[in-house]
Amino acid sequence: MKFVLSGVKPTGIPTLGNYLGALKNFVRLQNSMKDYEFLIFVADLHAITTYQKPEELKEHIRTVAALYLACGLDLDNLTLFIQSEVHEHVELGYVMQSVAYMGELERMTQYKDKMQKQVQGVTSALFTYPALMAADILLYNATYVPVGDDQVQHLELTRDLATRFNSRYGETFVVPQVLVQKTASRIMDLQNPTRKMDKSAENPKGCIFLTEPLDQIRKKIKAAVTDNDGIVRYDVENKPGISNLMSIYASITEMTFQQIEEKYHECGYGIFKSDLAELVVTEIDKVQKEYDYWINSSELDQILNEGKARASMFARSNMRKIYEKMGLKR
Ligand code: TYM
Numbered sequence: 001m002k003f004v005l006s007g008v009k010p011t012g013i014p015t016l017g018n019y020l021g022a023l024k025n026f027v028r029l030q031n032s033m034k035d036y037e038f039l040i041f042v043a044d045l046h047a048i049t050t051y052q053k054p055e056e057l058k059e060h061i062r063t064v065a066a067l068y069l070a071c072g073l074d075l076d077n078l079t080l081f082i083q084s085e086v087h088e089h090v091e092l093g094y095v096m097q098s099v100a101y102m103g104e105l106e107r108m109t110q111y112k113d114k115m116q117k118q119v120q121g122v123t124s125a126l127f128t129y130p131a132l133m134a135a136d137i138l139l140y141n142a143t144y145v146p147v148g149d150d151q152v153q154h155l156e157l158t159r160d161l162a163t164r165f166n167s168r169y170g171e172t173f174v175v176p177q178v179l180v181q182k183t184a185s186r187i188m189d190l191q192n193p194t195r196k197m198d199k200s201a202e203n204p205k206g207c208i209f210l211t212e213p214l215d216q217i218r219k220k221i222k223a224a225v226t227d228n229d230g231i232v233r234y235d236v237e238n239k240p241g242i243s244n245l246m247s248i249y250a251s252i253t254e255m256t257f258q259q260i261e262e263k264y265h266e267c268g269y270g271i272f273k274s275d276l277a278e279l280v281v282t283e284i285d286k287v288q289k290e291y292d293y294w295i296n297s298s299e300l301d302q303i304l305n306e307g308k309a310r311a312s313m314f315a316r317s318n319m320r321k322i323y324e325k326m327g328l329k330r
Contacts, residue, residue: 001314004029004036005142005176007043007083010060011052012199014067016208016280019287020184020251021148023071029146029179030074039140039311040068042082045089046133049126050114050200066300067210070290081307083136088315092135093128095322099161099168100131109153134158138165139315141174149185150196152178169325184251190224193240211291214281221245221277232264232272242269245276252279 006026008018030038042064047057061082068080083089105111108130115122125132133154137145138161145155155178162173189195191206201207208217226241234257236243246260249272255263264272294300323329 002036003039003140003142004033004144004146004179005039005041005137005140006146007041007046007136008064008068009043009046010057010064011047011050012060013063013209013211015187015197015199015210016248016284017148017187017197018199019071019210019284020187020248021181022146023068024251025146025179025181025184026068027072027074029144030077033144034077036077036144038073038078039142040073040078040080041136041307041311042068043133043136044082044084045093046083046129049123049129051121062295062300063211065304066291066294067287069294069300069303070287072290075303079307079310080303081311082304085304085308086311086315088139088312088319089132089135091319092139092322093132095326096131096134096138096161097128099165100128100134100157104157104160105130108157110150130154130157131161134161137176138162138173139318140311141318142176143174144179145176146179146181149180152180172322172325181251183247187248187251188240188244190220190241190244193225193244208280208284210284210287214285214288217281217284218277221280222273224273226269230268232267232269233261245273249276249279252283 006022008014008022014023026038026040042061044057044061047060052060065080065082073080105127111127111129114126133151134157137155137158145158147155155176159175162175166172166175187197189197189201189203189206190208191203195201195206197207199207199209205220205223208220224241224245226245227239229239232242232246233239234243234246246257249255249260250257
């Protein structure tokens, strides 16, 4: 059995960044990798590394699960589950903490960023988060892990931990490979295009949430920060706003930046933004219609129950082997 594995953290409503950088990509990969099983999960234990109100967390877990299906994942080669329902993630997470060094965890940029912003109240779980993420992947010996750009460093650490474990205890883990797309691996905030679009952003104007009203989405795109020269040209350094909008455009249409530049040559930003707004709205409208079905459906619970049973079966058997290698067995 060969696996592709990935997860989304239910810290809020998933964004257009999550959709283009991850969810839509899972669907695309699933279509072209029919001989792989896709293990896709709701990373709820990762969410609690920062405080979540219990009733909101519960809602967001279900929202993320329903959105996975709404985006078009194919049930034929899918195991969809909730991380906390497969307790081996926590067990292997602890084992990975015993393999990871403090210095490695301290170098993680996501941790450093949060540390800077929060100053007080940074939890120890936030610090050890990458060890849990490594466990999520290694528990199933996943071959490929599709993620956005911001998770690449965590994947590199996962590879290092797998290699270290294998050399200490003998060949145990598959060293996973990261899959990052070219165009949509880092969608930026519409109001501050030097920061990534993030579901827990303080200013919701820069962020498109997958379940928000379509009219609001149109408005946010039209109000996106650009520059004054009015030329649709891809240049991340000097024109981060327009370049970000072009990445969104390119990801949805699969056009190249050059084709987009030619199409909007001498058009100005107004027309480009309205066209982009319609493209995004058409795309999200399809997702929302499907979402309305899944969120209220008992079929969702059935899929999650089956996913839990199947993921647990793999996890249990691998965890036993891992403990044995380490001498944790009578
Ligand atoms: P999370 O929930 O922050 O993001 C989920 C996925 O969306 C991608 N992403 C983006 N892609 C493009 N542009 C953006 N602005 C953007 N924001 C987010 C992320 O790169 C990710 O692929 N730690 C992970 C969840 C996780 C996981 C795992 C992923 C836990 N265990 C094991 C893969 C394998 C996270 O917080 O993702």
